[in-house]
Amino acid sequence: MTHMTPQEFRHLGRQAVDWIADYWETLDSLPVAPQIAPGRIRGRLPDHPPTEGQPFEALLGDLSDVIVPGLLHWQHPRFLGYFPANASGPAVLAELLSAGLGVQGMSWVTSPACTELEQHTLDWLVELLGLPDHFRSTGPGGGVIQDTASSALLVALVAALHRAGKGSVRREGVGGTQYALYISPETHSAATKAAIVAGLGEQAVRHVATRPGTQELDVAELRALITRDLDAGITPLMAVATVGTTSTGAVDPVADIGRICREHGLWLHVDAAYAGVAAVCPELRWLNDGVAQYADSYCTNPHKWLLTNFDCDTFWVADRSWLTGALTLLPEYLRNAPSESGEVTDYRNWQIPLGRRFRALKLWAVIRWYGAEGLRAHIRQGIALADRLAGWIGADERFELRAPHPLSLVCFRLRTPPDADRNEANLRLLKAVNATGSTFLTHSTIGDDVVLRMAAGGVLTEERHLREAWQCILQETEAMQGAQADARPRLP
């Protein structure tokens, strides 16, 4: 065995840094999405692991030659699918520093600065996003970094069960009571996954309809379903309100949902994974209306649109005792005086995993590099770009905008002649556009209608990239319609 010496690390580290800078600089010339068959990448890798060590340069070479051609490039300036996965320079370097430090933040005592910087940056974020003071670590609540909004939702559900059962669920499980969880058809699938994992099953999930003509949860329907469950002897447990749904970026009426939750003792979890970070802009603080008054838990993802590379979901609870009450375990091998004093926060009791990386470092780096004004400028640019895009779409009669676009996401749809299958045409257009490699979009549905989604907000995305993407869509549309026109006479 030969460990990499610090001298080699300096040398190879420069190569790795340059490799990334080169990658970012050449992204624009790469196809956004790979066009490869399953198994193609594996087919180029050796069947067996090497017996003897190999130089790091060989790995960098294979990274370029074998791996990169098999990637969907999420950092590509013309990547407009899903949501952005911002990996900014300061975040990436802080991730490197965190890996180099290699400390474990499971308990305060296992690296006090790891816990305290996390508490501190999450308190900073409370200030930056205008979240309520009771989310601060100095009050009854507190924030913690989870890997994803899915995990945040699961621990919120576990905390809700702990509260609903007055502590009995932890001992006795969920079996004695029938619980119900209220979401909308637009809520992220993570809610159903959490219900499955937490032992409630899909049967506990109520899909509250959306308000006609919108993608927002219908509060009257929520009230009706809760009443129906109460009448049936079922315990309404938790509602999920979404600020920025995955499909269209819709914002549920958090305050209205919250009032009903308060009335009936439900836990309100606010999933603001995508849109919550936009509240760094004072003009967008309305996104969090109702959170201060009603949210028992709340999360948003700096790893989507706030310049912090994955994974960094920031999660807050209004009263941390339900979360830590459900999840705290103190085996002998983790016992220590500070934990027993009650003066410190042991984040292992706020999450599923035991171990944890020093993820606060990258959030700290991002907030410091950009400053509040820089963060705001990034959000505003994403919104301005989406607005530009929506303008082009709205001005072209071949297309229709299909949802409001207050943020960085635009949903639209190709119009087709009345006799055509519009969903099929839109999916065909999506496939054709993505196959060009020039840009990458994804789709969703609004009701039964397929819509195409374009999400601005990438670190490298500028107006010219959106214009190129739009040109590509127009070209593929024309090619498709031309082919159809050509093809028609030949059909029986």
Place this chain on the structure above:
Amino acid sequence: MTHMTPQEFRHLGRQAVDWIADYWETLDSLPVAPQIAPGRIRGRLPDHPPTEGQPFEALLGDLSDVIVPGLLHWQHPRFLGYFPANASGPAVLAELLSAGLGVQGMSWVTSPACTELEQHTLDWLVELLGLPDHFRSTGPGGGVIQDTASSALLVALVAALHRAGKGSVRREGVGGTQYALYISPETHSAATKAAIVAGLGEQAVRHVATRPGTQELDVAELRALITRDLDAGITPLMAVATVGTTSTGAVDPVADIGRICREHGLWLHVDAAYAGVAAVCPELRWLNDGVAQYADSYCTNPHKWLLTNFDCDTFWVADRSWLTGALTLLPEYLRNAPSESGEVTDYRNWQIPLGRRFRALKLWAVIRWYGAEGLRAHIRQGIALADRLAGWIGADERFELRAPHPLSLVCFRLRTPPDADRNEANLRLLKAVNATGSTFLTHSTIGDDVVLRMAAGGVLTEERHLREAWQCILQETEAMQGAQADARPRLP
């Protein structure tokens, strides 16, 4: 807003790389554990986030001045607490590359190479560790990287429930049946946490006694408890066998446990978080005896002792259909042709979170940099060092070894006069040793006895560091015993 340019990234990236190399080179001269009061680090951070951006150099300065003094240095050569958290050079650089690529591996289509490299490296690891062929991705099972063994245990439990309920639990929850989960008092607390999160509650957890004089699960007791549960109408669901317990590194009789599981239809999860990776050495393949025949799921942590920085828990299932059957959800916005073809693996359905980093890159980098022989040499060195240490302890009549030490962990205990509180004395010694900053140990209990734990296996740990640590223990022992001798005449 000003994004970091590629040019700035090259420049600042060199600084970050050098910062890490400097840190590693000076670790030896730093106290291993900080001596600070809670809140001390936060007290040195600004109350409010900056409005304007700050240079990255300011962050590096604060990292050195404010953060480092508040860290427990897990990479310190004289860090011997808990288990090692290996952060090797190639792993750290691959973590950097992964952050720079910033791709999402939730579905095959969201970056095919991310999924395929993970399948491939986990198949390589099957070969390196001598795990059964049915764990390979090409068979009925398959491997996946989880963040931690805690998460692996939770998804194993969810898969076990899916199998036990013949698919009904996913829909109906765990309420209709009383399930039991069998662990030993030495099983990691993650098992109880999983039972809580999965809705079974602590009441479902059976603590099977250990075989007298050992820390290994007593198979006769397991059989008795299962029979008792069956008689009471309770469904035995799953047993956890540990290969390398957290307290002492004990190895449960996996094959014997497995036979009973098979007989009664229990899911067998093997938690080899610490010790499993040692099976890269052919002479240690016995660690996994019984896994091939009986394990339904198995995990081990390259992020502990196999040179891959946290997080990297490698988890395999014998039949992936129970796992993916329990966790698969396909909302419209994630729908894609390759997923629907059934030809690809979508790892989001193997885990709690939706999103996932490109973690296979660091495992690939480690296996390639070290080669199989390099990995073996690292494991053998950890064992040789622990053996050396055990030799010194065994030769000193003031101490007693308190558990077998086949691997890198040594458990021992200070002897005391018959009238003294031996546990208190050992905890006092631990505190005194850790307060020197010269080394860092942790403790656990064997039965009612407090034992001190020293775990070799760190990347930077050489024999001289262990000798220094041992010298420190001897000095503190003498100081303590001298103080006691001095103090005694003055006692009434």
